[in-house]
Amino acid sequence: MFGLVKIAENELRVKEWRLYKTYYCSLCRQIANYSQFSRLMLSYDMVFFALLLETHFNDGNEHCISKKMRRCKKKCGDERIDYAAAASIILQFQKLKNDVIDGEKRKRFAMYAIDSGYRKAAKKYPDMDNTIDEALKQLYVLEGNKCTDYAVLQDYFAGMFHSIVSAAPANDELLDIKGKLVYHVAAWIYLFDMLIDMEKDEKSGDFNAILLNGGKDAQDAVCEILATHINDAEQLSRFLPYSDEVAIIQNIISFGLPSQMKEHNTF
Numbered sequence: 001m002f003g004l005v006k007i008a009e010n011e012l013r014v015k016e017w018r019l020y021k022t023y024y025c026s027l028c029r030q031i032a033n034y035s036q037f038s039r040l041m042l043s044y045d046m047v048f049f050a051l052l053l054e055t056h057f058n059d060g061n062e063h064c065i066s067k068k069m070r071r072c073k074k075k076c077g078d079e080r081i082d083y084a085a086a087a088s089i090i091l092q093f094q095k096l097k098n099d100v101i102d103g104e105k106r107k108r109f110a111m112y113a114i115d116s117g118y119r120k121a122a123k124k125y126p127d128m129d130n131t132i133d134e135a136l137k138q139l140y141v142l143e144g145n146k147c148t149d150y151a152v153l154q155d156y157f158a159g160m161f162h163s164i165v166s167a168a169p170a171n172d173e174l175l176d177i178k179g180k181l182v183y184h185v186a187a188w189i190y191l192f193d194m195l196i197d198m199e200k201d202e203k204s205g206d207f208n209a210i211l212l213n214g215g216k217d218a219q220d221a222v223c224e225i226l227a228t229h230i231n232d233a234e235q236l237s238r239f240l241p242y243s244d245e246v247a248i249i250q251n252i253i254s255f256g257l258p259s260q261m262k263e264h265n266t267f
Contacts, residue, residue: 002193003043005185007248008255016251019244023047023054026078030085035117037110038089045189046091048252049161050084052178053168055245079169083128086121087164090129093118094136128164135160143207150191150225153209158187177239184233188226188257195222196264223266230257 007020024042027050031038057080096111122129139156147153162183166175194201194208198215201208210218233253240246 002045002189004189004192004260005045005048005252006256006260007044007252008259011251011255012248016244016248020047020051020248023050023245026050026081027084027088030078030081031088031117033082034085034089034120035114037113038092038117041092041110041114042088046084046088048185048249049087049165049182050081051245051249052182053080053084053165053170054078055178055240055243055249056172056174057170083125083169086125087128087132089114089117089121090125090132094132098136098140127167131163131167132160135163146207146212148209148212150209150222154187154190157190158183161186174240177236181233181236181240184229184236185253185257188229188233191222191226191229192257192260192266195219195226195266219266223261226261226266230254 007017009017012020024047027047028039028042031042093111093114096107096114099107100111135156139153142153142156162179165179165182168175168178172178194210197206198208198210198219200206202211202215210222213221230253234250237246237250237253240249
């Protein structure tokens with residue numbers, strides 16, 4: 001949703017970089033089965049989500065649906081990639097819908113452009129749609145009431161991702177670890193996005209709990225929370241059996257997230 005969960009490219013091996021691009025392409029192609037327009041809104045965050053779901057399942061023998069006569073590393077048609085694609089579209093639609101309700105009428109076109117894809121994804125995964133809809137509704141109520149409790153705010157956003165992962169369509173004994181890991185990364189996304197938007201939100205008057213807690217004086221406390229989420233996600237990633245996917249996940253957590261904070265002078 002935000003595009004903040006990026007790799008540290010210089011810290012990846014060549015084969016890991018190629019695998020990351022494969023996942024990006026696979027997710028993009030799978031999204032096209034729901035909505036071509038939604039491909040334009042694919043974020044790095046959802047590529048991380050797809051990598052996490054696929055960890056422990058990749059056997060390297062998948063066949064791309066568009067290249068049935070030869071082996072292809074792209075995972076188009078894979079049920080976990082499809083699940084991530086559906087999550088991406090549902091999240092896009094629900095976010096756009098809220099923005100339109102809040103008065104951002106210019107986003108109506110984008111919402112209508114992915115409406116059919118959203119309906120298709122929501123019909124296939126109704127529980128996921130309900131989870132996202134309810135979590136975002138409650139989060140927006142808290143924001144509308146100018147809630148200043150970081151723990152409560154992040155819990156609605158991050159808890160939503162935890163629930164989505166926990167309900168993933170796979171017989172995966174690692175779902176508990178993956179759910180906890182994605183919780184910390186999602187909480188980091190929510191708070192970091194709020195942190196880097198402080199100046200913009202101050203000018204526009206949009207909700208920002210950091211500003212309500214004292215602005216710049218509250219930044220240090222938020223940075224400590226962000227560092228804790230990174231550390232907790234790092235610890236959880238060590239419980240995942242090693243694979244190239246896990247190496248990329250650990251790269252994102254240990255190098256990608258901190259580099260984002262350094263880039264914005266918050267680390």
